[in-house]
Amino acid sequence: TRSLAEADPAVFAGVQHELKREQYQIELIASENIVSKAVLEAQGSVFTNKYAEGYPGKRYYQGCHPSDEVEQLAIDRAKQLFGCEYANVQPHSGAQANGAVMLAMVKPGDTIMGLSLDSGGHLTHGARAAMSGKWFNAVQYGVTPDTHLIDYDEVARIARETRPKLIITGGSAYPRHIDFARFRAIADEVDAIFMVDMAHFAGLVAGGVHPTPFGHAHVVTTTTHKTLRGPRGGAVFTNDEAIAKKINSAVFPGLQGGPLMHVIAAKAVAFGEALQPEFKSYAAAIVENAKILAATLKERGAAVVSGGTDTHLALIDLTPLGVTGKDADEALERAAITCNKNGIPNDPLPPVKTSGIRVGSPAGTTRGFGPAEFREIGNMVADVLDGLKKNGEQGDAQVEHNVRERVRALCERFPIYPEL
Numbered sequence: 001t002r003s004l005a006e007a008d009p010a011v012f013a014g015v016q017h018e019l020k021r022e023q024y025q026i027e028l029i030a031s032e033n034i035v036s037k038a039v040l041e042a043q044g045s046v047f048t049n050k051y052a053e054g055y056p057g058k059r060y061y062q063g064c065h066p067s068d069e070v071e072q073l074a075i076d077r078a079k080q081l082f083g084c085e086y087a088n089v090q091p092h093s094g095a096q097a098n099g100a101v102m103l104a105m106v107k108p109g110d111t112i113m114g115l116s117l118d119s120g121g122h123l124t125h126g127a128r129a130a131m132s133g134k135w136f137n138a139v140q141y142g143v144t145p146d147t148h149l150i151d152y153d154e155v156a157r158i159a160r161e162t163r164p165k166l167i168i169t170g171g172s173a174y175p176r177h178i179d180f181a182r183f184r185a186i187a188d189e190v191d192a193i194f195m196v197d198m199a200h201f202a203g204l205v206a207g208g209v210h211p212t213p214f215g216h217a218h219v220v221t222t223t224t225h226k227t228l229r230g231p232r233g234g235a236v237f238t239n240d241e242a243i244a245k246k247i248n249s250a251v252f253p254g255l256q257g258g259p260l261m262h263v264i265a266a267k268a269v270a271f272g273e274a275l276q277p278e279f280k281s282y283a284a285a286i287v288e289n290a291k292i293l294a295a296t297l298k299e300r301g302a303a304v305v306s307g308g309t310d311t312h313l314a315l316i317d318l319t320p321l322g323v324t325g326k327d328a329d330e331a332l333e334r335a336a337i338t339c340n341k342n343g344i345p346n347d348p349l350p351p352v353k354t355s356g357i358r359v360g361s362p363a364g365t366t367r368g369f370g371p372a373e374f375r376e377i378g379n380m381v382a383d384v385l386d387g388l389k390k391n392g393e394q395g396d397a398q399v400e401h402n403v404r405e406r407v408r409a410l411c412e413r414f415p416i417y418p419e420l
């Protein structure tokens, strides 16, 4: 019955520090967002106590009627949101969702194909360090050196040569729309299953401002915590009944034990929010804001990979400024702006340094920043980068101090979680 503050002051202090950080830093990490109080509440609910192995109506434990209610809500809302027939909302994360597809559709040693890490792909799409790269014969496609767009001719060529069982597209740092129809045609030609990992842009699909993978992909995976603005977690969707059955068995009992019912309750809330008309304007604002951020950084001398963005994120190439990604993200954090260093296509620098940063608009858009604020943010980022250009890795302390003050003022004008 004791509150967290009373029962465990040390952990409470950590939570308070995180709250203040989120309230007073500008969040440009493209994979992050700021969930509603309702999502937080569902995730902090008594469902954290419940074991509900199985699926609604077919559980291995008693006492699962309330779990059935919320999981069915999450499934029905997800299906409505994306216009698909089957949804599994149990994966604990995006990595588990992708692992479940592999467990369902391929066998160890089979060939799988995905976008390479250095072209913006994800670890779970066959990178050497990941299980997907160790247990499968993973082949990777990339982007063209000049346009930085997926090299579809290379995709077709590698597919014909290696005949993968599973072709994956989607990524973590790819700023452009993907030609899903072209991928499906290539997959059909070599009899592969075509999977789209829409983790990053799922909220844009839900909001109707991004092409949908449904109608092209055999199976679609996502995280629920990025543009979709739900709790940390994953989901898998399909329109194919046979695939849906295999996916359900792969998630449980194949890969996971008890579902995180508190997270599934929060997923249901987030899907419900994404079905509201306001979500469409939020999604449109995300894309507009990301374009403004990218354009401002370009005007201030950085290069933008692929020349711009169609989505919520931009990959900024700092080479023209003579600044590394590592120095940039550290200096920006000193100035209360959070982003991550990120390799650019054919990056000459190692992953611990990189030539780029990835920036995104979802969290800022959620707190209410519009075009004027994103222009200002772009200029603040550029001021900090100019400090690094002038002084090397220690940057310009005065500039960073000034930016910190401007960030504080902006965050105070657009408060988050005031009631906390």
Ligand code: PLP
Binding pocket: 031, 092, 093, 094, 095, 096, 098, 122, 124, 170, 171, 172, 197, 198, 199, 200, 223, 233, 234
């Ligand atoms: N897929 C993509 C495209 C991602 O960007 C990510 C997260 O970065 C994941 C999967 C993995 O999600 P999680 O971190 O929830 O395991």
